[in-house]
Amino acid sequence: MTLAISQTAGIDVNRVRRDFPILHNTVRGRQLVYLDNAATTQKPQQVIDRLVRYYREENSNVHRGVHYLSEVATAAYEGSRTVIQRFLNARSEKEIVITRGTTEGINLVAQTWGRTNVREGDEIVITALEHHSNIVPWQMLCAEKGATLRVAPVNDEGEVIVEEFAKLLNDRTKIVAFGHASNALGTINPVRQMTQLAHDAGAIVIIDGAQGVPHLPIDVQEIGCDFYAFSGHKVYGPTGIGALYGRESLLEAMPPWMGGGDMILSVSFEKTTYNALPYKFEAGTPNIADTIGLATALEYVAALGLENIASHEHDLLTYATDRLQEIDGLRIIGTARQKASVISFTLEGVHPHDIGTILDQEGIAIRTGHHCAQPLMMRFNVPATGRASFGVYNTRAEADALVEGLRKVIEVFR
Amino acid sequence: MSDLRELYQQVILDHNKNPRNFREIPGASKTEGYNPLCGDHYSIFLQLDGDTIKDVSFTGNGCAISKASASVMSATVKGKSRDEAARLFDVFHRLVTGDPSGVDAVELERLAAFSGVSEFPARVKCATLAWHTLNAALKGEGTSVTTE
Numbered sequence: 163m164t165l166a167i168s169q170t171a172g173i174d175v176n177r178v179r180r181d182f183p184i185l186h187n188t189v190r191g192r193q194l195v196y197l198d199n200a201a202t203t204q205k206p207q208q209v210i211d212r213l214v215r216y217y218r219e220e221n222s223n224v225h226r227g228v229h230y231l232s233e234v235a236t237a238a239y240e241g242s243r244t245v246i247q248r249f250l251n252a253r254s255e256k257e258i259v260i261t262r263g264t265t266e267g268i269n270l271v272a273q274t275w276g277r278t279n280v281r282e283g284d285e286i287v288i289t290a291l292e293h294h295s296n297i298v299p300w301q302m303l304c305a306e307k308g309a310t311l312r313v314a315p316v317n318d319e320g321e322v323i324v325e326e327f328a329k330l331l332n333d334r335t336k337i338v339a340f341g342h343a344s345n346a347l348g349t350i351n352p353v354r355q356m357t358q359l360a361h362d363a364g365a366i367v368i369i370d371g372a373q374g375v376p377h378l379p380i381d382v383q384e385i386g387c388d389f390y391a392f393s394g395h396k397v398y399g400p401t402g403i404g405a406l407y408g409r410e411s412l413l414e415a416m417p418p419w420m421g422g423g424d425m426i427l428s429v430s431f432e433k434t435t436y437n438a439l440p441y442k443f444e445a446g447t448p449n450i451a452d453t454i455g456l457a458t459a460l461e462y463v464a465a466l467g468l469e470n471i472a473s474h475e476h477d478l479l480t481y482a483t484d485r486l487q488e489i490d491g492l493r494i495i496g497t498a499r500q501k502a503s504v505i506s507f508t509l510e511g512v513h514p515h516d517i518g519t520i521l522d523q524e525g526i527a528i529r530t531g532h533h534c535a536q537p538l539m540m541r542f543n544v545p546a547t548g549r550a551s552f553g554v555y556n557t558r559a560e561a562d563a564l565v566e567g568l569r570k571v572i573e574v575f576r
Numbered sequence: 577m578s579d580l581r582e583l584y585q586q587v588i589l590d591h592n593k594n595p596r597n598f599r600e601i602p603g604a605s606k607t608e609g610y611n612p613l614c615g616d617h618y619s620i621f622l623q624l625d626g627d628t629i630k631d632v633s634f635t636g637n638g639c640a641i642s643k644a645s646a647s648v649m650s651a652t653v654k655g656k657s658r659d660e661a662a663r664l665f666d667v668f669h670r671l672v673t674g675d676p677s678g679v680d681a682v683e684l685e686r687l688a689a690f691s692g693v694s695e696f697p698a699r700v701k702c703a704t705l706a707w708h709t710l711n712a713a714l715k716g717e718g719t720s721v722t723t724e
Contacts (some may be wrong), residue, residue: 455656511593515614515639516584519696523580532615539615545616545637574584 172470175211178555181206185555190526195560200345200504200551201375201529202395205459205521211456216451223447225424239450242457243440246405247370249460250390256439259406259414260453264372265295266336267391267406268339270443271368272299274416275389276337282308285334289314289322290541291351294534296370300339311334316541320347320496327356331363338365342374342390346469346533346549347496348479348504350378357386366412372396376553377475377502379468382407394452398554399459403452406443413439420445465553471554475503478552482561489568495542503552506533509568512575514548519576521567528564582692583699584640591644596651604631608720609709611701616642618706622713627657632662634706639689641699646706648686658714665707672703 179185182204187194196204216238222231224239237276240255246256261267274367280286286300288312297311304311312335315325322340331338338360343350353374357367374380375392382390389412393404408416418425418436423446427435436442463471482505486492491510509517518530529549532539539545600606601621609618616638623631632654634646649668653661667679668687674694693703712721 513637513639513698515616515642515702516641519583519699520580531613536615545617574580575589 172467173474173554174553175474175557178466179557181208182555183207184301189525189527190523192523195524195526195563197550197556197560197564198527198529199376199554199556200248200396200533200549201400202374202401203553204555205400206398206462208462209455209458213400213451213455216454221451224450225441232328235450238454239448244455245457245460249375249380249464250405250407251383252407253383254410257407257410257412259408259440259443259447261391261404261406261447262402263393263395263404264370265299265389265393266371267389267404268296268368269299270419271337271389271391271408272303274419275366275412276300276303277306278417280304280307280309280336282332284309284336285312285330285332286310286337286339287312287314287327287330287335287360288338289327289340289351290316290538291320291322291341291347291349292339292535292538293341293345293370293372294389294536295372296339296341297537300337303342311409314340316349319498320344320349320542321498321500322349322350322351322356324355328359331365333358333364335360335363335365337368339368339370341370341372342380343377343504344496344538345373345500345504346535346538346547347498347506348373348501348551349496349498350374350500350502352500353385353387359490361386362382373502373504375464377472379472386411394456394459397459397463399456400452401522403449403456405456410439413443418442418445422446426450427543466554469531474554475552475556478556478558478561479503479505481558482550482552482564485561485565489565489572491572492568495544495547503556504549505551506545506549508544508549509571512571514546516575517548517568517571520571521564523568524563524570526564526567578596579692579695585689585692587648587686587689588644589639591647592640592685595634595643595647597647597654598635599633600668601633604633605713606719607709607713609705609712610720610722611642611705612636612722614638614702616702616705618642618646618709620646620709620713622710624658627659629653629656629658629661632710638705639699639702641693641702642705645690645703647707648689649710651685653710656681661714662712663693665711668707669704672700679689 222235224236366388372393376397390407395401425445495506514530604621604623618636672693
C-alpha cells in the first residue's frame with residue numbers, strides 16, 4: 163500500500179514523516195500504519211541522533227566532576243531542564259523535577275506533599291476519566307491516612323460534569339487530581355476552570371499531563387495548577403523519562419522522597435542537609451541521556467509549533483471520526499466537544515482484541531483493551547475498546563487504511 | 577488473510593457467536609480466570625461426581641479466541657475424568673504453542689480448530705485462559721487464576 167500524503171495547515175506531513183525512520187518500515191509485509199500514539203510515540207531522527215551523540219561524545223556523570231566531560235554533560239543536562247521549564251512556562255528551573263515519567267511524578271506528590279498534609283477524614287478528588295496511574299497512588303495514600311477518595315462523574319459524552327465536580331469540593335478536600343486529556347477517550351478537561359474551583363476550596367491541584375503535552379500548548383502559570391506531570395515518550399522523546407512541574411513554595415516545603423547522592427548538601431551520621439530545589443527530589447545519578455533526548459524532542463515539537471500540531475491532529479480526528487461512522491455497528495465511545503486525537507470504539511459482535519489482531523495483519527497498529535482505565539470502561543459498560551490515536555506524522559490516508567482494515571474485520575466475522 | 581482464516585476458523589467463530597454451556601450452575605464450585613492486561617474475565621462452574629466431571633459451564637466475556645476456547649473446552653471435558661481433562665489440557669497447550677509432539681489428531685476433534693493460534697503468540701493466553709481456570713478448579717487451587 164502506498165500512502166498518499168496530504169498537507170494540512172502549517173504541518174508538512176511529508177517532511178515530518180521523513181524525520182521518523184520507523185514509519186518507513188514494513189510490518190508483516192505491509193507498510194506500517196502506526197495509530198497507537200497515545201500509548202507511545204515514535205522518535206524523530208533528531209532525538210535518536212542526540213542520544214547517540216551524548217554517548218559518543220559527552221557521556222559523564224553530572225554535578226560532581228571537575229573534568230571536561232562532566233562539565234559538558236552537566237551543561238547539557240541542566241540546559242535540558244531549562245528547555246522543559248520554557249516548554250511548560252514554569253517560572254524557574256527550580257520548579258522542574260526530572261522523573262521517570264508521569265507515574266513517578268504523581269507518586270512523588272502523593273508520597274511527599276500527600277503524606278505530609280493529608281490526614282484522617284480528609285478527601286482527595288479525582289475524576290472518572292483517570293488512568294490507573296492517577297487513581298492508585300491516591301488510593302494508597304487514602305488507605306495509609308484514613309482519607310477518602312471521591313470521584314467526579316462523567317456524562318455520556320465522556321466529559322467531566324463540572325457542576326458535580328464542584329459539589330465534591332469542600333474544606334476537607336486536600337488534593338484534586340485530574341488528567342489534562344483522557345488517554346482512553348481523548349476528552350480534554352477544562353483544566354483552568356477545574357483548577358480555580360479546587361483552589362477556591364483550598365485544595366492543591368495536580369494535573370496528569372501525559373496526554374496534554376503531546377497535543378496542546380501548555381502554560382502552567384496560565385492554568386494555575388500546583389503540579390503538572392508528563393512523560394517524554396508520549397511527546398516523541400525517549401521512554402523512562404519525564405518531568406514534574408511543582409510550584410516552588412510547595413516544593414520548598416515538601417520533604418524529599420528518595421534519599422541518596424545528588425539530593426544532599428552535606429551528610430554526617432548525625433545530620434544530613436538536603437540540597438536546594440530541584441535537586442532535593444533527584445536522588446542518585448539521573449537519566450542524563452534521556453533527559454537531553456527529551457529536551458531535543460520538545461525542541462522538535464516547538465519548532466513544528468504546538469498550534470500547528472493541534473490543528474493537524476484535529477483535522478485527522480474530524481476526518482477519521484466521520485469515516486469511522488460510515489461503518490455499520492461501529493460505536494465511538496467518547497464524543498466530548500473538546501477532544502485530543504484519540505478515538506475509542508467498539509464494533510458490534512467483535513471483541514477489540516480480535517479487531518487488534520486482524521488490523522495487525524494489515525500492518526495497522528492500534529491499542530485494544532481497557533487502556534489502564536478500567537473504572538471508565540465500566541462507566542460505559544464495555545469491557546474494552548479499540549483505540550486509534552493520531553500523532554503529528556499521521557495522515558488522512560492512514561485513517562482510510564484503518565477504515566479498510568475494519569471492513570476486513572467485519573468480513574472475517576460475518 | 578490466510579493466517580487469519582487459520583486463526584479464526586469456522587468452529588471458533590461459531591462457538592464465539594453461540595457459546596455452549598454459557599450459563600451458571602447453581603451450587604457448583606466457581607473459579608475465576610482473568611487476563612489482567614486484556615480485561616478478559618471468565619467464571620468456570622464445575623460439578624464433580626466422584627472423579628468425573630458431571631457438568632461444567634462458564635460465564636463472562638473476552639475475545640473470540642478466549643470465549644470459543646471456553647465453549648469448546650466445556651463441551652469436550654464434560655463426562656471426562658479429572659485425569660483425562662488434565663491430559664486434554666496438556667495436548668491443547670502443546671497444540672496452541674506449536675509443539676505438536678504426541679498430539680493425536682483424532683483425539684483432538686474440535687480442539688484442532690485452535691491450531692492457528694500457534695502463529696499468534698500474543699493470543700496463546702487467550703486460548704488457554706479457560707483451561708488454566710478449569711485446571712485450578714480441578715486442583716482446588718484457590719478461586720482465581722490469571723494467565724499473565
